[in-house]
Amino acid sequence: MSILELLMSQRRWGRTRSRRILLGLGIPENKRIGTLTDRQRAALAAVLEPQHSTPMQSMPAPRVSGELVYAS
Known part of the structure; x- marks a missing residue:
């Protein structure tokens, strides 16, 4: 599997966003x-690391109605 395919398989990650990240890192799609070399792996991990993380305890639980799930 290519690194581009892996990135594109993630939610809200399309071809353009994935290619832009890889181009900026100099990694062929x-x-x-x-x-991946250790250096490439570390650079990619640093870019993908969330800049601000929200602890799960402070996030509201989703509301469930029938089979639909609504985020609060």
């Missing part, structure tokens, strides 16, 4: 996951 067809690069296979297992062939």
Whole structure:
């Protein structure tokens, strides 16, 4: 699996967003996951790390109605 395919499989990550990240890091979009160097892996992880994380305890629980789930 290519790194582009992996990024695009994530929610809200399309081709443009994924390509922009990889281009900025100098990683070819067809690069296979297992062939990333330690340096490339660390750079990609740093870019993907959330800048601000919200603890799960402070997030409201989703409301469930029948089969639909609504976020509060």
